[in-house]
Amino acid sequence: MDRRRPGSVALRRLETRAAGMGILWPRLQPWLSAISCAYLDSARAPANIRPVSEVIVTGGCGYIGSHTLVELIAAGYEPVSIDDNSRSSESILDGVRRITGRRVSNHRVDLRDALLTEEVFSRHSGAAAVIHFAAYKTVPESVAKPLVYYDNNVNSLLNVLACTEKYGIPHFIFSSSCAVYGNAKELPVTEETPFGEPECPYARTKQMGEHIIQDFAQVSNAGFVSLRYFNPVGAHPSGEIGEVPFSRPDNLVPRICWTANGKLTELVVHGDDYDTRDGTCIRDYVHVSDIARAHVLAIDYLAKSPIANRHSPITLNLGSGTGTTVLEAIRAFEQATGRKLDYRIGPRRAGDAAAVYSDNRKAEVLLDWRPEYGLDAMMKTAWQWEQSGGRG
Numbered sequence: 001m002d003r004r005r006p007g008s009v010a011l012r013r014l015e016t017r018a019a020g021m022g023i024l025w026p027r028l029q030p031w032l033s034a035i036s037c038a039y040l041d042s043a044r045a046p047a048n049i050r051p052v053s054e055v056i057v058t059g060g061c062g063y064i065g066s067h068t069l070v071e072l073i074a075a076g077y078e079p080v081s082i083d084d085n086s087r088s089s090e091s092i093l094d095g096v097r098r099i100t101g102r103r104v105s106n107h108r109v110d111l112r113d114a115l116l117t118e119e120v121f122s123r124h125s126g127a128a129a130v131i132h133f134a135a136y137k138t139v140p141e142s143v144a145k146p147l148v149y150y151d152n153n154v155n156s157l158l159n160v161l162a163c164t165e166k167y168g169i170p171h172f173i174f175s176s177s178c179a180v181y182g183n184a185k186e187l188p189v190t191e192e193t194p195f196g197e198p199e200c201p202y203a204r205t206k207q208m209g210e211h212i213i214q215d216f217a218q219v220s221n222a223g224f225v226s227l228r229y230f231n232p233v234g235a236h237p238s239g240e241i242g243e244v245p246f247s248r249p250d251n252l253v254p255r256i257c258w259t260a261n262g263k264l265t266e267l268v269v270h271g272d273d274y275d276t277r278d279g280t281c282i283r284d285y286v287h288v289s290d291i292a293r294a295h296v297l298a299i300d301y302l303a304k305s306p307i308a309n310r311h312s313p314i315t316l317n318l319g320s321g322t323g324t325t326v327l328e329a330i331r332a333f334e335q336a337t338g339r340k341l342d343y344r345i346g347p348r349r350a351g352d353a354a355a356v357y358s359d360n361r362k363a364e365v366l367l368d369w370r371p372e373y374g375l376d377a378m379m380k381t382a383w384q385w386e387q388s389g390g391r392g
């Protein structure tokens with residue numbers, strides 16, 4: 001059953017174009033919100049349209065989770081969040097409501113608590129799918145507190161999988177990461193590239209998560225997709241939701257924005273003597289809304305897949321397929337925003353791979369997924385969010 005709605009797809013395209021052309025969302029928003037609400041309301045009412053399916057989204061108040069709520073609603077789903085807000089605030093759901101006209105409810109539950117987790121699942125036992133975002137993700141923190149990371153990222157996954165099985169929820173999407181590849185020797189990395197030595201406990205929890213799903217899929221009736229995100233950046237073009245760093249950011253685009261905004265005194269480029277085209281590290285940046293949309297496509301894909309394929313989880317790279325150096329990213333920000341960035345070249349940082357970027361053709365073939373946002377729109381939307389206060 002195709003759950004996409006043409007009107008919502010057109011609306012999203014318009015948003016993307018507007019962002020790409022540098023049109024500020026606030027000017028378009030009143031019009032688009034009116035169209036969106038009218039459209040969603042009309043889609044809710046008639047009896048000849050299928051009942052709205054719930055999707056359980058763990059970590060729905062987080063960065064990627066909140067953007068996925070927007071995409072799920074646009075596609076006609078009714079998402080329900082489970083988030084203990086240990087790394088987020090429920091206020092981000094106000095932004096989701098301003099974009100979609102819908103208030104998503106959040107169950108503030110720690111997913112390590114098996115009983116409380118089951119209680120929530122029992123109230124949404126007819127859900128069409130589970131998307132499991134909830135995890136801790138900060139690399140240096142995982143080095144400092146490995147037990148905290150193993151406890152949270154592994155035990156939450158085990159509880160969520162057990163409930164998915166108990167309530168017969170047919171589709172499960174797992175947030176994995178390009179960190180599973182470690183310091184890959186061959187580029188671009190494909191889904192066949194073997195797991196590398198993990199650079200930190202966080203990366204190991206993602207490898208463990210994929211292994212757990214691989215084993216569990218053999219005996220489960222659900223279908224599984226693990227999505228390996230590369231470097232999600234940017235914010236929703238409305239400026240209503242975006243990334244709220246839990247602590248001082250250690251990834252490039254938030255650091256660029258913080259520097260441009262004066263929250264950081266300087267931007268340090270960690271090394272310019274790598275074997276790359278300008279000596280700085282290469283990463284694969286992909287807009288968070290493109291990542292979010294892939295989750296809807298993954299549910300659609302599982303819904304169409306034969307039951308016989310269930311026991312083989314699918315893994316997919318979600319990247320732009322293009323590598324960007326640190327200096328190119330800085331220039332892209334300057335061009336997109338008209339602001340000059342002060343930076344200095346510092347020493348290399350331990351654990352940084354010289355280059356990582358994706359081969360994303362499998363996601364294109366299986367999901368019909370292609371990133372819609374370019375680097376310019378990633379920078380513009382990140383900066384717009386930062387200027388709005390960036391707090392949700």
Ligand SMILES: NC(=O)c1ccc[n+]([C@@H]2O[C@H](COP(=O)([O-])OP(=O)(O)OC[C@H]3O[C@@H](n4cnc5c(N)ncnc54)[C@H](O)[C@@H]3O)[C@@H](O)[C@H]2O)c1
Pocket residue numbers: 058059060061062063064065082083084085086087088089109110111112132133134135136137152156175176177178229230231232
């Ligand atoms: N953002 C990235 O750069 C990136 C890259 C690759 C993979 N990922 C993965 O994607 C997922 C989402 O990442 P994000 O950037 O949105 O992170 P985020 O920190 O913004 O969101 C995670 C959410 O999960 C919640 N959470 C954490 N532990 C929980 C628990 N035990 N019970 C209930 N809620 C809990 C947090 O409060 C937070 O709202 C994570 O699994 C992350 O590892 C993220």
